[in-house]
Amino acid sequence: MSDSLYLLAAIGIMALATIATRALPFVLLRDSQHPLVFYLGRYLPPAVMALLVIYSLRHLPGLAWLEIGAYMLAIALTAGLHVWRRNALLSIATGTGVFMLLQQTVLL
Amino acid sequence: MTTSVEPTSAFRASLPVLFGYIPLGIAFGVLFSELGFAWYYAMLMAVAVYAGAAQFMAVGLLAAGAGVVEIGIATLLLNARHMFYGLSMAARFPAGGFARPYLIFALTDETYSLLSSLPPKPRSSTIYVKIAALNQSYWVVGCTLGALLGAGLTLETAGLEFVLVALFVVLAIEQAYTVRAWRPFLIAGFSAAVAAIAVGAEQLLLVALGLTTVLLLLDRARRPVGER
Numbered sequence: 001m002s003d004s005l006y007l008l009a010a011i012g013i014m015a016l017a018t019i020a021t022r023a024l025p026f027v028l029l030r031d032s033q034h035p036l037v038f039y040l041g042r043y044l045p046p047a048v049m050a051l052l053v054i055y056s057l058r059h060l061p062g063l064a065w066l067e068i069g070a071y072m073l074a075i076a077l078t079a080g081l082h083v084w085r086r087n088a089l090l091s092i093a094t095g096t097g098v099f100m101l102l103q104q105t106v107l108l
Numbered sequence: 109m110t111t112s113v114e115p116t117s118a119f120r121a122s123l124p125v126l127f128g129y130i131p132l133g134i135a136f137g138v139l140f141s142e143l144g145f146a147w148y149y150a151m152l153m154a155v156a157v158y159a160g161a162a163q164f165m166a167v168g169l170l171a172a173g174a175g176v177v178e179i180g181i182a183t184l185l186l187n188a189r190h191m192f193y194g195l196s197m198a199a200r201f202p203a204g205g206f207a208r209p210y211l212i213f214a215l216t217d218e219t220y221s222l223l224s225s226l227p228p229k230p231r232s233s234t235i236y237v238k239i240a241a242l243n244q245s246y247w248v249v250g251c252t253l254g255a256l257l258g259a260g261l262t263l264e265t266a267g268l269e270f271v272l273v274a275l276f277v278v279l280a281i282e283q284a285y286t287v288r289a290w291r292p293f294l295i296a297g298f299s300a301a302v303a304a305i306a307v308g309a310e311q312l313l314l315v316a317l318g319l320t321t322v323l324l325l326l327d328r329a330r331r332p333v334g335e336r
Contacts, residue, residue, distance in 0.1 A: 007149055007170065013180035014166060015156040021187040022215045025194030037199050039328055040321070043292045044196035045224035046283035047320045050296035051313060052217060052276040058309040078274045082281050092124045092274040103267030
């Protein structure tokens with residue numbers, strides 16, 4: 001198998017595997033009016049958001065204290081600003097800006 | 109992107125993903141270019157596969173000359189978490205037309221996060237499609253740029269990866285305002301702790317999602333009908 005054929009086959013199978021995982025629940029839940037589907041539609045998203053926050057911080061325990069502090073500060077700032085103003089872009093931009101500033105100045 | 113009102117524009121709602129996907133896509137493209145393949149294969153991957161974590165993993169597997177079946181199974185395992193996203197979007201996505209299959213195809217972590225924060229019944233589903241398509245376009249642009257420019261590209265973006273953490277934090281707060289209950293968060297925290305102990309932090313997401321879904325359903329079953 002030539003290199004580009006190998007790559008094309010890999011891309012093809014990856015595309016199939018990815019669409020399979022994303023489409024499976026839609027195929028299984030043909031009856032999307034079922035009360036359980038509504039229940040999961042309501043309570044699963046908040047739980048998933050919490051899990052994505054935790055998962056995106058999974059490398060934290062391996063970091064230096066100073067860097068963990070930068071994460072904690074930026075997260076507290078993002079969350080606090082968001083509870084105060086409820087402006088998503090403002091909260092995200094400010095938190096990220098402060099985190100980048102800390103990364104590029106204090107932590108270098 | 110707030111839950112109570114419809115966003116004024118899909119572009120505005122997608123901005124955090126723009127700043128997350130472009131640098132992340134560039135990082136992928138640069139890595140991919142080191143394999144020695146032409147740049148348009150990176151673009152093809154971003155268009156046809158569109159799965160960040162799986163694409164990064166594939167660079168390692170391709171470099172090692174892993175078998176195609178092996179690459180497929182690894183992708184299935186890594187993306188299995190997406191099954192849980194569909195569970196909560198099945199009732200929301202438009203029923204017919206081209207919109208539904210595209211939305212299902214394009215359901216990444218970040219797109220799911222944005223779409224699940226929209227009001228359950230927006231006046232039209234075009235806002236869903238616009239957000240999903242904008243997000244993918246950022247990913248395609250990032251991956252293509254990175255592969256084209258290769259290692260010659262240096263950006264002063266240290267710390268920009270925090271934008272996706274901030275996005276998830278903000279959307280978790282928005283979800284808390286919408287659902288007005290602590291249970292989903294407590295269940296998620298508990299599930300994550302159990303999963304981290306059972307399979308390690310690197311693999312926790314899939315196990316934690318499964319456990320969370322089971323616990324949410326058990327919690328519903330033990331409640332009287334009126335409180336569900």
